[in-house]
Amino acid sequence: MAAGFVLYDYWRSSACYRVRIGLNLKGVCYAQKPVHLVRNGGEQHGAEHHALNPMDAVPVLVHGAEVIRQSLAILQYLDEAGEAGGAKLLPTQPLARARVRSLALLVTCDVHPLNNLRVMQYLEREFDATPPAREAWMRHWMAEGFRAFEALLASDPATGLCCHGDEPTLADACLIPQVYNANRFGLDLTPFPTIRRVNEHCLSLPAFEAARPENQPDAA
Amino acid sequence: MAAGFVLYDYWRSSACYRVRIGLNLKGVCYAQKPVHLVRNGGEQHGAEHHALNPMDAVPVLVHGAEVIRQSLAILQYLDEAGEAGGAKLLPTQPLARARVRSLALLVTCDVHPLNNLRVMQYLEREFDATPPAREAWMRHWMAEGFRAFEALLASDPATGLCCHGDEPTLADACLIPQVYNANRFGLDLTPFPTIRRVNEHCLSLPAFEAARPENQPDAA
Numbered sequence: 210m211a212a213g214f215v216l217y218d219y220w221r222s223s224a225c226y227r228v229r230i231g232l233n234l235k236g237v238c239y240a241q242k243p244v245h246l247v248r249n250g251g252e253q254h255g256a257e258h259h260a261l262n263p264m265d266a267v268p269v270l271v272h273g274a275e276v277i278r279q280s281l282a283i284l285q286y287l288d289e290a291g292e293a294g295g296a297k298l299l300p301t302q303p304l305a306r307a308r309v310r311s312l313a314l315l316v317t318c319d320v321h322p323l324n325n326l327r328v329m330q331y332l333e334r335e336f337d338a339t340p341p342a343r344e345a346w347m348r349h350w351m352a353e354g355f356r357a358f359e360a361l362l363a364s365d366p367a368t369g370l371c372c373h374g375d376e377p378t379l380a381d382a383c384l385i386p387q388v389y390n391a392n393r394f395g396l397d398l399t400p401f402p403t404i405r406r407v408n409e410h411c412l413s414l415p416a417f418e419a420a421r422p423e424n425q426p427d428a429a
Numbered sequence: 430m431a432a433g434f435v436l437y438d439y440w441r442s443s444a445c446y447r448v449r450i451g452l453n454l455k456g457v458c459y460a461q462k463p464v465h466l467v468r469n470g471g472e473q474h475g476a477e478h479h480a481l482n483p484m485d486a487v488p489v490l491v492h493g494a495e496v497i498r499q500s501l502a503i504l505q506y507l508d509e510a511g512e513a514g515g516a517k518l519l520p521t522q523p524l525a526r527a528r529v530r531s532l533a534l535l536v537t538c539d540v541h542p543l544n545n546l547r548v549m550q551y552l553e554r555e556f557d558a559t560p561p562a563r564e565a566w567m568r569h570w571m572a573e574g575f576r577a578f579e580a581l582l583a584s585d586p587a588t589g590l591c592c593h594g595d596e597p598t599l600a601d602a603c604l605i606p607q608v609y610n611a612n613r614f615g616l617d618l619t620p621f622p623t624i625r626r627v628n629e630h631c632l633s634l635p636a637f638e639a640a641r642p643e644n645q646p647d648a649a
Contacts, residue, residue: 283527285530319486
C-alpha cells in the first residue's frame, strides 16, 4: 500500500484487538506504537496521545497524514478505502451488512463500554466498589450481552463457521476479543455453545492468531 | 417504498431518537410501536419484544419480513438499502465516512452506554447509588465525551453547519439526542460552543423537529 499504517495499540485492549484482526484479515502491513493504559497514570492521557485522540483512548490508526479513531470506523475504513486488499469485512447485501453490524454493535455498544478501565476506576473511586464487586459488574454485562448474541447466532441460518457465513467479518472481529475478556474475568461460557464454536474456529485462523494479545510486542 | 417500515420506539430513548431523525432525513414513512421502558417492569423485557430483540432493547426496525436491531445498523441500512431516498447519512469519500462514523461512535460507544436505564438500575441495586450520585455519574461520562467531541469539531475545517459539512449525517443523528439527554440531566453545555451551535442548527430542521421526544405519540 502507498502510505504507511501506524496503529496506536495496547495489547490487552479489546478495541485494539478488533483492529489488529481487521488489519490482518485485510492483509495490511502496519507498525505498532504501544500506548500503555496503566503505566504512568495511563499514557493515553499524555499530551502526545491526547493531541491524536482527545478521547484519550486507543486504538488510533494513522494512515499517512490521516488520523482515524474508533475501532468500528477504522475497520469500515479499511473495507471501503480500496487501497487495502484482502477479505471484505462486511458482506455485500444491505440486510446482511445490517446483521453483521448489529452483531458488532451489540459487543461494542452494549457490552464493552461498561467493562472499560475508566469505568472500573470510577466504580472504585466513587462507589468504593471492591474488586469482587467490580468483577461481578463486568461479568453481569458480558453475560447479558452474550445471552443475546448467542440467541441471534443460534436462531439464524445465516450463521456459519463464523458469525455470518463461513468467512470472518466485522462481527467476528468484535466477538473474539470480547470472548478473550470474558475468559480473563472468569465468565462461564457453558451457556453459549455457538459463541464458543465460532471463537474456536476464528482462533484457528492466522489473522486471529497473530492478533492475540499475548502475541503482541508489548504483552506483559 | 414497497414494504412497510415499523419502528419499535420509546419517545425518550436517545437511540430511538437517532433512528427517527434518520428515517425523517431519508423521507421514509414509518409506523411507530411504542415500547414503554419503565411501565410494567419494562415492556422491552416482555416475551413479545424479547422475541424481536433478545437484547431487550429499542430501537428495532421491522422492514417487511426483516428485523433490524441497533440504531447505527438501522441508520446505515437505510443509507445502503437504496429503497429509501432522501439525503445520504454518510458522505462518499472513505475518509469522510470514517470521520462521520467516528463522531457517531464516540456518542454511541463512549457516552450513551454508560447512561442507560439498565446501568442506572444496577448502580442503585448493587452499589446503593443515590439519585444525586447516579446523576453525577451520567454527567461525568457525558462531559468527558463532549469535551472530546467539541475538540474534534472545533479543530477540523470539515465541520460546517452540521458535524460534517452543512448537511446532517449519522454524526448529527447521534449528537442531537445526546444533547437532549445532557439537558435532561443538567449538564452545563457552556464549555461546548460548537456542539451547541450544531445542535441549534439541526433542531431548526424539520427532520429533527419531528423526531424530538416531546413530539412523539407516546410522550408523557
